[in-house]
Amino acid sequence: MSEQTRRPRQQGKPYRRPKQDPVRMLAFDALRAVDERDAYANLVLPPLLRKAREQGDFDGRDAALATELVYGTLRRQGTYDAVIAACVDRPLREVDPPVLDVLSLGAHQLLGTRIPTHAAVSATVDLARIVLGDGRAKFVNAVLRKISRQELDAWIEQVAPPYDEDAEDHLAVVHSHPRWIVSALWDSLGGGRAGIEDLLEADNERPEVTLVARPGRATADEILGELDEESALPGRWSPYAVRLSEGGEPGAIDAVREGRAGVQDEGSQLVAIALANAPLDGPDKAWLDGCAGPGGKAAMLAGLAAERGAVLLASEKQPHRAKLVAKALAGNPGPYQVIAADGTRPPWRSGTFDRVLMDVPCTGLGALRRRPEARWRRRPTDLDGFAPLQRGLLRTALDSVRVGGVVGYATCSPHLAETRAVVNDVLKEKDAELIDARPLFLDVPALGEGPDVQLWPHVHGTDAMYLALIRRTG
Numbered sequence: 001m002s003e004q005t006r007r008p009r010q011q012g013k014p015y016r017r018p019k020q021d022p023v024r025m026l027a028f029d030a031l032r033a034v035d036e037r038d039a040y041a042n043l044v045l046p047p048l049l050r051k052a053r054e055q056g057d058f059d060g061r062d063a064a065l066a067t068e069l070v071y072g073t074l075r076r077q078g079t080y081d082a083v084i085a086a087c088v089d090r091p092l093r094e095v096d097p098p099v100l101d102v103l104s105l106g107a108h109q110l111l112g113t114r115i116p117t118h119a120a121v122s123a124t125v126d127l128a129r130i131v132l133g134d135g136r137a138k139f140v141n142a143v144l145r146k147i148s149r150q151e152l153d154a155w156i157e158q159v160a161p162p163y164d165e166d167a168e169d170h171l172a173v174v175h176s177h178p179r180w181i182v183s184a185l186w187d188s189l190g191g192g193r194a195g196i197e198d199l200l201e202a203d204n205e206r207p208e209v210t211l212v213a214r215p216g217r218a219t220a221d222e223i224l225g226e227l228d229e230e231s232a233l234p235g236r237w238s239p240y241a242v243r244l245s246e247g248g249e250p251g252a253i254d255a256v257r258e259g260r261a262g263v264q265d266e267g268s269q270l271v272a273i274a275l276a277n278a279p280l281d282g283p284d285k286a287w288l289d290g291c292a293g294p295g296g297k298a299a300m301l302a303g304l305a306a307e308r309g310a311v312l313l314a315s316e317k318q319p320h321r322a323k324l325v326a327k328a329l330a331g332n333p334g335p336y337q338v339i340a341a342d343g344t345r346p347p348w349r350s351g352t353f354d355r356v357l358m359d360v361p362c363t364g365l366g367a368l369r370r371r372p373e374a375r376w377r378r379r380p381t382d383l384d385g386f387a388p389l390q391r392g393l394l395r396t397a398l399d400s401v402r403v404g405g406v407v408g409y410a411t412c413s414p415h416l417a418e419t420r421a422v423v424n425d426v427l428k429e430k431d432a433e434l435i436d437a438r439p440l441f442l443d444v445p446a447l448g449e450g451p452d453v454q455l456w457p458h459v460h461g462t463d464a465m466y467l468a469l470i471r472r473t474g
Helices: 022-037 041-054 060-075 077-085 097-112 117-131 134-147 152-159 167-175 179-189 193-203 220-226 266-277 296-307 319-329 381-400 420-427
Strands: 209-213 232-234 241-244 261-263 286-289 311-316 336-340 353-359 401-411 432-435 466-472
Touching: 022 041, 022 060, 022 097, 022 117, 041 060, 060 077, 060 097, 077 097, 077 134, 077 152, 077 167, 097 117, 097 134, 097 152, 117 134, 152 167, 167 179, 167 193, 179 193, 209 220, 209 266, 209 296, 220 232, 220 241, 261 296, 266 296, 266 353, 266 401, 266 466, 286 296, 296 311, 296 319, 296 336, 296 353, 311 319, 319 336, 353 381, 381 401, 381 420, 420 432, 420 466
Parallel strands: 286 311, 286 353, 311 336, 353 401
Antiparallel strands: 209 241, 209 261, 232 241, 401 466, 432 466
């Protein structure tokens, strides 16, 4: 073959080095920590953001985008998994977890944000090339291009079963909750479709950051006076609450740094207030918080106790959490004591206290707004593990309070197996009676038939806190 007839050599595309995007890299690192170490995003993300700011890589808009990518991906993980599964040729369990994290990040940008399609695909593929390699990045690119062909509503219509055929599975896919949690929340809530959809949607919304002005150290009005009018609002229900506007950073507020205020959901504040104000016959000098870690309710109770000349004993089983309790109570205006002790084998004598709070360990299904990854970790079998502990702690509480004294059984879960079932079982064994907690919740509406109280994110804007008030009668 002559030189004249020989084909010219084709030139390949020049290699383009992927551009490292610090926002998406940080979001990927946070998701990997959640997946690999069972970490919680609300604990992993702040130090990552702080480090990025210190290195000069981030401004406020970058931090907001990184936060949205992490929490949005975790909240909608179930929905995105269903979409991704429709776009790959293998079961999701066979997709490497780091690859699935990158795909989920891309899916959230395409289906859950206003980021332009080309930018979402390009930036996510560049991330894949850096953290996964060029080979797997081609797979990511192909899947994301399939996802980008439809809007979220069209995908949901394709991947979710019709409501009339399987209501719980439909809601699970649409609102990104495991089916068993949908079923449990629906049982606890009661009612029809509208209520459960409102609740599930509320779980997928970013919650407000709420501060508590610690009694005896600050008032809500004082905290509001120290902040700009545009950055803070009074609480809806608690007289001690201050709500921060979106993007507010509690760590930058003087009152928080000085311990005069702390971060605490209004539902938790209302539980502490209700126990402190429950009617009591006889002395009111000795209070107990039997599961005090990490110290939010204990700090509030200690301040309220001090105003009446009472003393709080804050007990926490885990020593490292007992240290957090001590830190939260430091600066309390009145006397208190913090100890590390097992609440099921207490070192104090029976009948010692006038008021007792037992905020027991639980599945945390009432705080899925704040810890969205918890919904994917919990299993129905977890209820069996918590049940003996919850009943044991309530028995201890009723033994620890004097006759005529009041126990508050609280949990951040609306699951009936962790709320009314526990209370009803223990009351069969003890000389005690339920008292109506509803009048003690100030002007909070829609508290149910009582005598116990269940708060809801979609109704009250709080975590789904539960409280039963029990008076020892003999």
